[in-house]
Amino acid sequence: MLESEYQEQNRFFLNMGPQHPSTHGVLLIxxxxxxxxxxxxxxxxxxxxxxxxxxxxxxxxxGFMPNTARMDYVCALPYNHGYVSLIxxxxxxxxxxxAEYIRVITSELxxxxxxxxxxxxxxxxxxxxxxxxxxxxxxEHILDILxxxxxxxxxxxxxxxxxxxxxxxxxxxEATRAFIKRLRKRYVIYEKLVTxxxxxxxxxxxxxxxxxxxxxxxxxxxxxxxxxxxxxxIRKNEPYxxxxxxxxxxxxGKQGDCLDRYMVRVREIEQSLRIIEQALDRLPEGxxxxxxxxxxxxxxxxxxxxxxxxxxxxxxxxxxxxxxTPYRLKVRVPSYSNLSCLPELGRGILLPxxxxxxxxxxxxxxxxxx
Amino acid sequence: MxxxxxxxxxxxxxxxxxxxxxxYDQRGYHLEIVLNESQVxxxxxxxxxxxxxxxxxxxxxxxxxxxxxxxxxxxxxxxxFARYDxxxxxxxxxxxxxxxxxPTISDIYQGADWHERETRDLYGIIFSGxxxxxxxxxxxxxxxxxxxxKEEEKLKSLxxxxxxxxxxxxxx
Numbered sequence: 001m002l003e004s005e006y007q008e009q010n011r012f013f014l015n016m017g018p019q020h021p022s023t024h025g026v027l028l029i030x031x032x033x034x035x036x037x038x039x040x041x042x043x044x045x046x047x048x049x050x051x052x053x054x055x056x057x058x059x060x061x062x063g064f065m066p067n068t069a070r071m072d073y074v075c076a077l078p079y080n081h082g083y084v085s086l087i088x089x090x091x092x093x094x095x096x097x098x099a100e101y102i103r104v105i106t107s108e109l110x111x112x113x114x115x116x117x118x119x120x121x122x123x124x125x126x127x128x129x130x131x132x133x134x135x136x137x138x139x140e141h142i143l144d145i146l147x148x149x150x151x152x153x154x155x156x157x158x159x160x161x162x163x164x165x166x167x168x169x170x171x172x173x174e175a176t177r178a179f180i181k182r183l184r185k186r187y188v189i190y191e192k193l194v195t196x197x198x199x200x201x202x203x204x205x206x207x208x209x210x211x212x213x214x215x216x217x218x219x220x221x222x223x224x225x226x227x228x229x230x231x232x233x234i235r236k237n238e239p240y241x242x243x244x245x246x247x248x249x250x251x252x253g254k255q256g257d258c259l260d261r262y263m264v265r266v267r268e269i270e271q272s273l274r275i276i277e278q279a280l281d282r283l284p285e286g287x288x289x290x291x292x293x294x295x296x297x298x299x300x301x302x303x304x305x306x307x308x309x310x311x312x313x314x315x316x317x318x319x320x321x322x323x324x325t326p327y328r329l330k331v332r333v334p335s336y337s338n339l340s341c342l343p344e345l346g347r348g349i350l351l352p353x354x355x356x357x358x359x360x361x362x363x364x365x366x367x368x369x370x
Numbered sequence: 371m372x373x374x375x376x377x378x379x380x381x382x383x384x385x386x387x388x389x390x391x392x393x394y395d396q397r398g399y400h401l402e403i404v405l406n407e408s409q410v411x412x413x414x415x416x417x418x419x420x421x422x423x424x425x426x427x428x429x430x431x432x433x434x435x436x437x438x439x440x441x442x443x444x445x446x447x448x449x450x451f452a453r454y455d456x457x458x459x460x461x462x463x464x465x466x467x468x469x470x471x472x473p474t475i476s477d478i479y480q481g482a483d484w485h486e487r488e489t490r491d492l493y494g495i496i497f498s499g500x501x502x503x504x505x506x507x508x509x510x511x512x513x514x515x516x517x518x519x520k521e522e523e524k525l526k527s528l529x530x531x532x533x534x535x536x537x538x539x540x541x542x
Contacts, residue, residue, distance in 0.1 A: 045484075046507040053492075054517050089398060216454070218481035219424045225454070232454040301533035304398035304450065304459065306425075315425055317450065321531045328531075330448070332426040340484045369507060 025365025056329035075114035075310035086305035099163035163289030204258035208357035222312025228256030425450035427485035429493035
């Protein structure tokens, strides 16, 4: 048999997903394979497309609030934050300082919860079963804290135009402080269990290297971009809310492989804890909701608001027409741009490495499909 | 590369684009660029060379100008660019002609590939030169169904949905 015929025999298509355990949602990736090597991975999206933008354009703007939590359900509060801030920028509604502090505290708690869930799920993809149990144990504390004030555990609808729905109390502050103390003690466990694990390092080091130029061409943002060594974080670069008042760093990686993306997220947890600590120390007194007109009119003209969600840049782009219903509402979600580099990044690699790369991107499928 | 927003505005105007500086606190971006369809690729190349990344590509539907002979479809494509190292955000808007065709920028910004496919799904705008303009978010069975196109009675003219100063400039 000729070598070329042999090669041809080894070529086949493999459908990864929509229910593959490492796609974390309904994502189909059609893989053209040559033996165990991936030749061309093409993601197929849209299995849970719900047309959130159309919903946003067909009802008065407060009615879109619950939708914001149903895109990225793992880290919903920054999505709340972006939307309320967008309407506040558009209409000039003032937000009391205490409300902004509460928004920052709860958003950062949510970010940590998201990173912990990702950490567990990523290692599960790589074949390590134990870390997810530790990750969920810690995340459970955050969910309890957030439930006490928002009323929900996952799909939060807690922020309101001009403030937040409910003030936080002493119990919330105490529980959060106790959690910060607890999580810092757990770092040692995570380090011993995961970060220094030789199997984990072999599965992630030098795998899926995203160069800065590639990141730029695909518009990558968030920890996936910072893993490539670019310190771009909307919280610092385009400060919103009260983030400029806090002292925190932007962790970056060196070469942009899976291990760097992992390390960036782990180090971000500590930075989020620092923000929460400072916010709790300086929490101002006062009201948590300002007076907002019953019927919010969106003046003609467009307006953009970008926030840093757990996965990168979330932008809401709104065009008003003088009524209370947005004329156009575009939601730019981070995972969508982040994943779009997969056909280029995944060319010619081993199938197990593709699983490692997919996991390291921290994808949330309902967010991409919208 | 240490251009300020004013420098960029001047630079873009020198390059032949229509650039307007906007109030960031009010709108959330610094520069508004109005392009015609033949300038889209040139602008994307310029933006790429100056270190901008593509934030998104989106469609936008307004009532077509009746007096406009050039065959305006009323559809617009909105591009947003930003920089990783600075607080610069640019919005560019291009009008789509009656043929519904506008050049692709997916070979300049590979990330535009999916954004353009999505815009074709939702608005029916055809990005000519795109290598793979298949439905992405919507089903292939719904390839002719564009959910974000507005019904005739809900359509508004561009002036009705623009900032007041902008519409004054447009009428001048």
